[in-house]
Amino acid sequence: MHVLVTGAAGMIGRKLAERLGRDGTLCGAAITTLTLTDIVEPPVPADFSGSVRLVTADLADPGVAASLVSGRPEVVFHIAGVVSADAELNLDKGYRANLDGTRALLDAIRRIGDGWRPKVVFTSSCAVFGAPFPDAIGDDFHLTPLTSYGTQKAMCELLLADYSRRGFLDGVALRLPAVCVRPGPPNKAASGFFSAIIREPLAGRETILPVAETVLHTHASPRATVGFLIHAAGLSREVLGPRIAITMPGVCCTVGEQIEALRRAAGDAAVARIKRAPDPLVETIVAGWPHRFDAVRARALGFVAETTFDEIVRIHIEDDLGGRIPD
């Protein structure tokens, strides 16, 4: 099996490629080739015995998408994209990367036109929803994004569904909750603080909390997120039906509850490293995001997330800190 991963230099892309390399199989078939692409060179997964093709290119540039799909991968994980605050601050960049890049990829697949019909797993976002919300957002709540990022993700969901319906590909769009705890340096996502308030104190560094502790949000670990992607690759079009965009499950809790989980894992000294500094841009973006979901359909389809935020903290320590909190 040949698998293509876009955004393979990003956090989720890297973790997915590592997992695919380690597993060596996907949907029960041996992975022979991994094509990994991003705008910067993606790392080669450590434990993979098949062949790896690295492509450093911009998906929205002419010819790039066609070259990427010329090897007819059976599964495409389309993760590439510009994150929320970046897309909000740089309108052209966001539409180019998130909308035009996706369209280029899907059109390149369509233009092969010889009956090849890959599985395309697309990372959408809960930012396709926008306030005002019901207490919990059901699977048939309408698309009302309040950010350009959410708009772009929603537009891509629609395009993916149309191309799936027409039989060019088998698409599935996963509306990811906040992926938490993100390892590595902070990125430009407006949701970055949800991770930073755990990651930075655990690493002995101070961090900024730009919103109130009462802010409620839904989280899934990077490990669970990679699990969603791999599970999605195995869902048949018959099981999915025409509604290919699925809200993923997660742990719904307040920022205050996140901080208490940090305290249980690492004590008061870690919690004391969180400094309050309200940021109106972040507050506005976050206020427009949904808090809680009834991910009924995802759970019925077999997607599994963590059940407590303590578990999410523990997974961060296991997967990103080598199993122990630094001294």
Added chain:
Amino acid sequence: MHVLVTGAAGMIGRKLAERLGRDGTLCGAAITTLTLTDIVEPPVPADFSGSVRLVTADLADPGVAASLVSGRPEVVFHIAGVVSADAELNLDKGYRANLDGTRALLDAIRRIGDGWRPKVVFTSSCAVFGAPFPDAIGDDFHLTPLTSYGTQKAMCELLLADYSRRGFLDGVALRLPAVCVRPGPPNKAASGFFSAIIREPLAGRETILPVAETVLHTHASPRATVGFLIHAAGLSREVLGPRIAITMPGVCCTVGEQIEALRRAAGDAAVARIKRAPDPLVETIVAGWPHRFDAVRARALGFVAETTFDEIVRIHIEDDLGGRIPD
């Protein structure tokens, strides 16, 4: 006031331009200039005393949109587009006209960038919804188009909402029901038969009914539709809020009930001109369309439609047949 109408050679565009010309005002201001554009030359409205600029061009071609908005119209009626069956049969054409054309227009407005913020009234469609449906579709039902046309309209709604939120323009998207009775020759819309079964028999011609008489659908006359557009131009951004896409009201009835209204207006001889010939493509497209809406929000915002299909037949006779059924 300067008003721009795209798709001005189409049925709704022509009737809108005629109405604007006859009224001479919009939102209480005198119309001084009408810019009318389409891919074929639009007609000059008969009763307009202001200046008319006709532009025959493709909105998706480079530079066309920028030229159209260079005169900074206060109100833009964006009606141009490829209809449903055409967009289904010609994928590239549909995405180019319906998505790229709209994006070119909105980007051209955005790029002026000097604080000019026109009202943009966009004709979306009830085809943004797709089966399975509840009995009546509420204002917060999700977007699940089952046609490329519906997909394109939904994507444009999202883009229009994002650009409105960012303050480039004040958008409002009207999800039109079937516009019925369409005058003139049949077009490529899959919904064309809803009009043809009234218009053709009234004109003494035979016509084809490609679906069952039990098919339920929601209709508004061209006169009501033009009324929706003009009413929408007067809605402030404060009244609309962030949810700028609104399902329009209409008359919900079966094809059989339409035929009985024709019988009351024109007798059995007219009804006998309707021939049954099921068409699988049309049946499939129509089966994926919604039937009935709770247009609660539209009615609360003051949009007014007909209340019976007899009224729709009468309006066709008044507006398109000079007030009498031909011998």
